[in-house]
Amino acid sequence: MKPNPILLAFIVLVLFACGKRAEQGINLQEDGELVSYNYHIRPILSDNCFACHGPDANKQEAGLRLDVAENAYAALKDYPDKFGIVPNNFTESEVFHRITSSDPNELMPPPSSNLKLTEEExxxxxxxxxxxxKYEPHWAFEPPKKSNLPKVKNQKWANNEIDHFVLAKMESKSLSPNPEADKSTLLKRLSLDITGLPPSLELQNKFENDKRSNAYEEMVDHLLSEKTYGEKMAVLWMDISRYADSYGYQDDNIRTQWPYRDWVIHAFNNNMPYDQFITWQLAGDMLxxxxxxxxxxxxxxxxxxYTEEGGxxxxxxxxxxxxxxxNTFSKGILGLTMECAQCHDHKYDPISQKNYFEMYAFFNNTPEKGYEGDVSQSKPAKTPILWIERDDIDQLLTFINHQDSSKIMVSVMEELKEPRSTFILxxxxxxAPTVKVGPNTPESVFTFDSKFPQNRMGLAQWTTDTKNxxxxxxxxxxxxxxxxxxxIVKSTGDFGMQGDLPSHPELLDWLAVDFMESGWDIKRLLKQIxxxxTYRQSSVLDSKKIEKDPDNTYLSRAPRLRLPAENIRDLVLASSGLLNPEMxxxxxxxxxxxxLWEAATSGRGELKTYIQDTxxxxxxxxxxxxIKLTVPPPMPIIFDGSNRDLCxxxxxxxxxxxxxxxxxxxxxxxxxxRYLASNLLNTHANPNNAIEAAFVKIMGRKPNQKEIQILKSYYQEEHDLFKKDMETGITLINQGEKPLDKExxxxxxxxxxxxxTAIYNLEEAITKI
Known part of the structure; x- marks a missing residue:
């Protein structure tokens, strides 16, 4: 039978169309599935339309609001016979006509905005x-639900519930997980994630030789019980709480908030439930x-x-x-960009300026002052103040490391007896006060009903309510x-409409509900992960995974991550033996x-000159x-540490x-x-053995033959060089305050x-793999 030319042409056209649609990221198999407003449509409208047709009433063009169904379905203000969106009828929907128009005067978004919808959109x-x-409430404002575990093909791979969600997403993207990493890699990864320190040689040997089936779990439990765990977790919370040791602004004098940092370490080590952890920080004084x-x-x-500037x-x-x-509360604890509503209604999220100042009202009732005198009267804490005495440290606040008998001053919260009036500004x-408002929270998130007192304690209860x-x-x-x-949501501080959608929404919700059901148990959450x-995979890359998932969104491999700034310092100190473990x-x-300090100082105050410790x-x-706010320490900043001036x-x-x-x-x-080299030469007669020992201490694994050969060759080159020129050699090692044994x-x-030094400069040294 001869092929039908008309049929062949039709097939070619269909295949071509399929190819074009595939290029645009649209799966034809999904054509019969519902398009989701939350996951498909809102991101398009938010990026391209909400600036002029969103929640901000002051900026709404043509009276059209597209973020609320009732408004989007209504007749247009200037054209009563036309409607923005007509459900089930795109030909009668003015929005569709505008986004497909060839007339630049009608096209939306307008060409002047430099925005343009793609064919896929x-x-x-x-x-x-x-x-x-069909409109849906914003996913982040809907209570999380613990859905059933998804079905997966490779059932043997999953260790716990997390893996079912991750593997299901992987399989939907035609990806498969990496094999488990080797023991030395896992131990270093665990130790860095839990304690922020590399594993000691003793720990490496113990884990390597432990052949029991539960050896890994026991190591997780052991590391979570270490006091260094609290120090590692505290780094995250210091960024959120914008902890620093000075006031900022021009004079930037010293402050003594460090007992708060010690409390955070103590709270994490004691595994304080997260709801209590938040409640004490928001309203501990009101308990x-x-x-x-x-x-x-x-x-x-x-x-x-705080400012200490005159005038x-x-x-x-x-x-x-x-x-x-x-702003700190809304961003660090709620994951919302409420600061956008300080001056006007939020342009993207259903948060009005009224909502903002109602939230502001919770914090507006303290005897705090805006200015407390010039720098000559500077105090290490501002009103209201908590005085910590020697007896407090000996009895209740035993976690505070304070060696002398002097009192410590810490800036804390206190409530006025008569509430201060709050106005929308x-x-x-x-x-520029306008309308008076009282304490309240955005109704779009979760109603602040009568069971919550209208103060910071009520805010804490609302925040930690399981319905939030x-x-x-x-x-x-x-x-x-x-x-x-x-x-899982990449925009960690923005769970609003302009934030990223969760890569694994069911997993995020399952973990959130499970976390609350566990009694807000932080260590349990970490152990689950x-x-x-998913966590125990190798980080080895292959071309297929790089092509399909370059950002590792679907977690078919362990990530390779450079250590945080603080932990780079910690690794150098711990692996060399210099670390002072004092907490x-x-x-x-x-x-x-x-x-550095002297170049950026007013010339006044205790911190005008940098006096190095010894x-x-x-x-x-x-x-x-x-951390001096006006001149943060350079090494952490170079490695992307926080400025700490904002949450x-x-x-x-x-x-x-x-x-x-x-x-x-x-x-x-x-x-x-130099310090590590000196110690190793005292315990290893053969320099080659000392090189291998140094590598194991820093990398957490034994070097392979090629690595050890390169390092030995480099050692020999340097040895020959300095045998001829010891004067230069002495200059190189005469660094730091630790005494150098001249003999x-x-x-x-x-x-x-x-x-x-070369080993420390290898990428792997300061990378979690």
Whole structure:
């Protein structure tokens, strides 16, 4: 039979159309499925339309609002016979006509906006209208539900519930998981994730030789029980709570909020339930018969910047401080960008300016002042103040590391007896009050009903109520981000309409509900993740996975992540043997290039000159590095540490030449290399054995033959060089405050120090793999 040319032409056309649709990311198999407003349509409208047709009443063009069904379906203001959206009829929907118009005067978005819908986006809107244009509440404002575990093909792979959700998504994308990582990789990964420190040689040997089936789980439990766990978790919370050791602004004098940092470490180590952890920080002073520990926790609200400049307007800065408290709460705990509504209704989320100042009202009832005198009268804490006495530390606040008998002053919260009136501020200006409002929360999130008192305690109860759709989701997402490098919702601080959609929405909801059902148990949440097969995968890359999932959104491999700034310092200190494990206490001033503070100071106050610490205080963990807000410590900033001037929930990860220069030239790295080299030469007669031992200490694994050969060759080159030029060699190793044993100075010491510096500069050294 001869082929029918008409039939062949039709097949070619169909195949061509299928190819084009595939290029556009539309799966023809899904054509019969419902288009979701939340996951398909709202992101398009939010990016392209809501600026002029969204929640902000002041910016709505043509009276058309597209974020609410009732408004979108209504007749147009200027054309009563036309409607924005007509469900089931795209030809009668003015929105569809506008987004497909060839007339630049009618086309939406207008060409002047530099926005343009893709063919795929237009197709999705058309399909959505055909299917009834059904609106859905924003996913993050709906209470999470614990759905049934999805079915997966590779049932043997899953260790727990997390894996079912992850594997189901993988299989839907034609991906398969990596095999489990080897024991040395897993131990280093676990140790860095839980304690922020590399595993000791003793721990490496113990784990390697433990052949029991539960060896991995016991290691997870052991590391979670270590006191260093609290220090690792505290780094995240210091960013959220914008902890610093100075006030900021021009004079930037010293402050003593560090007992709050010690409390956070203590709370994590004691596995304080997250709902209690939040309640104490928001309103610990309002608990019945509140003790000093509960009051100390409220320093969370007082970590913002303070001015000590002369001539400022007291009320202006008092308002600034309340705004900061409001923004920190909404971003760090609720994952919302409420600060957008300080000056006007939110352009994308259903949060009005009234909503914003109702939230602001919760924090507007303290005796805090905007200005407390000039720098000559500077105090290490601002009113209201918690005084911590020696007896408090000996009895209740035993976690505070304070060696002398002097009192400590901490800025905390206190409630006025007579509530202060709160007004909506026109354009957010302190001197432009308009309508009076009372304490309340956005109704779009969760109703603040009569069972909650109208104060910070009520806000804390509302926040930790199991009906609140955000609190558990946001914290689970933060923990996920800490471990995998990106949250299930990548926009960690924005669960609103402009935020990213969750990559695994059912998993996020399952974890959030399970977290609340467990009694808000943080260590249990972490253990669930660490025990999963998802976490235990190898990080080995292959071309197929890079092509299909370059960002590892679907977790078919373990991520490779450079360590946070504080933990890079910790790794160098711990692996070299320099680490001072002392916990808590006043922040310390390690090595820093000369003149940094002096170049950015008013010339007044206790912090006008940088006075470096000495002795063992130089070797404290990165968590304890002194943070001056106007001149943050350079090494952490170069490695993407937080400025700490505002609440921060997500650090970037950059790769810059400055980072390489730090690892090559920082006095701490050079001192650590020399110190470790000296110790290894004292215990290893053969330099080759010393090189291998150094590699194991830093990398957490044994070197392969090629690696050890390269390092030995480099050692020999350096040894020969410094045998001829020891003067240069002495200059290289004479770094840092740790005394240098002059009797042991030799070409071997210098050469081994150089080799160790080279190991520290390998990517793997400061990368979790």
């Amino acid at each position: 237009i197709y999705l809107i058309k399909k959505w209208i055909e299917q009834g244009a 019945p018969n509140a003790n000093k520990e509960q009051i100390l926790a409220t320093a969370f609200n007082r970590n913002h910047k 400022v307007i007291d009320e202006e800065y008092r308002v600034e401080y309340v705004l900061d408290k409001t 026109d354009r957010g200006l302190y001197d 759709p955000l609190t558990a989701r946001v914290f689970v997402n933060l923990v996920w981000q800490e471990i995998f490098g990106a949250g 660490f025990m999963s097969a 808590g206490g006043p922040s310390v001033k390690p090595y820093q290039p000369e003149g 002795g063992d205080q130089l070797y404290r963990r990165g968590l304890y590095t002194f 921060e929930v997500n650090r970037g990860r950059t790769n810059t030449p400055l980072q390489a220069l730090v690892m090559l030239n920082d006095p701490l790295v050079l001192e650590a290399s 042991n100075i030799s070409p071997s010491l210098v050469a081994l120090s150089q080799v160790i």
